[in-house]
């Protein structure tokens with residue numbers, strides 16, 4: 001099939017061809033040393049481009065196929081719905097080609113919704129509590145790799161979608177942050193943390209063959225090249241469409257969880273909602289404010305005074321705020337379920353795909369954890385509400401009494 005004309009034709013197309021050529025060179029340089037390859041794929045734009053480019057290069061004989069290729073789809077259960085739907089289709093296309101695909105999901109009690117709403121751990125934030133990426137992406141991927149390595153001899157070459165653009169490459173810098181330059185959450189961690197993980201050290205190498213791609217190349221590939229038969233006939237246009245269709249080339253959207261508690265804005269979701277057929281997902285805008293609300297003192301408990309830790313030392317921050325109350329967890333669960341119902345009622349009415357924020361197993365587990373009065377380690381649930389006014393306790397044990405006692 002002939003390549004469809006796009007704004008990219010001409011000089012920029014040449015750049016695209018050069019980018020692909022560099023990708024081929026990096027795979028030819030490092031690939032043959034490794035009989036087994038894995039691809040860490042989250043369904044976001046960068047790792048989807050990486051997955052489809054690498055598979056196409058193998059299919060067309062432009063690079064030599066490894067002995068085994070395993071695609072690890074990191075399903076956090078938090079993906080933006082249009083991306084989750086596209087990922088399902090791409091998985092079908094991979095399996096049709098005989099490629100092994102493993103869906104990697106955190107164990108039930110470690111999943112984002114269950115951990116927050118069932119166990120009561122506050123939603124992550126950028127400062128003290130960024131537990132999410134490791135727990136819902138990295139740890140499950142490490143485990144999947146360990147399991148796969150048990151079946152194989154030698155090393156795995158793990159291919160990631162880390163993409164840094166030209167300036168970062170000049171600086172030989174790989175960002176861990178998923179907030180930089182529209183990067184895809186988790187990919188930098190896969191690149192840097194996985195090779196050193198327990199049980200994996202020395203057994204995995206990593207390669208980011210699209211490291212030098214600019215974001216416009218990623219969109220161009222997903223929207224105009226990969227869907228064509230000559231380049232693999234992939235269902236990747238949906239990914240670009242999810243970010244605004246023809247406008248997608250202009251958008252350097254970070255990809256990650258829907259309602260990510262760490263991102264300043266819901267950029268990806270906002271862009272999705274500009275597309276008429278995705279507007280039924282508008283209730284998802286209620287997720288991010290809910291995470292913010294659940295971090296407020298009125299929904300949490302706190303330590304009453306000095307806290308002695310397991311090792312006998314005194315905790316640095318007396319009266320620290322802790323988990324979410326059982327009532328607030330129930331409120332959060334009902335809110336998420338209401339958002340899901342509202343989206344799915346509209347989906348049914350409009351003949352659009354339904355979404356799954358919390359499935360029936362997860363809901364049952366959350367309710368069971370709440371009913372069992374479950375608290376994170378180090379908490380009993382009988383601590384005071386975090387908005388209780390109390391004398392201030394300092395780490396040296398000094399107490400600053402209340403200026404006015406209760407009732408005064």
Ligand code: SF4
Nearest residue numbers: 132133185256257260
């Ligand atoms: S996208 Fe946001 S909420 Fe999801 S794992 Fe990354 S930082 Fe955490």
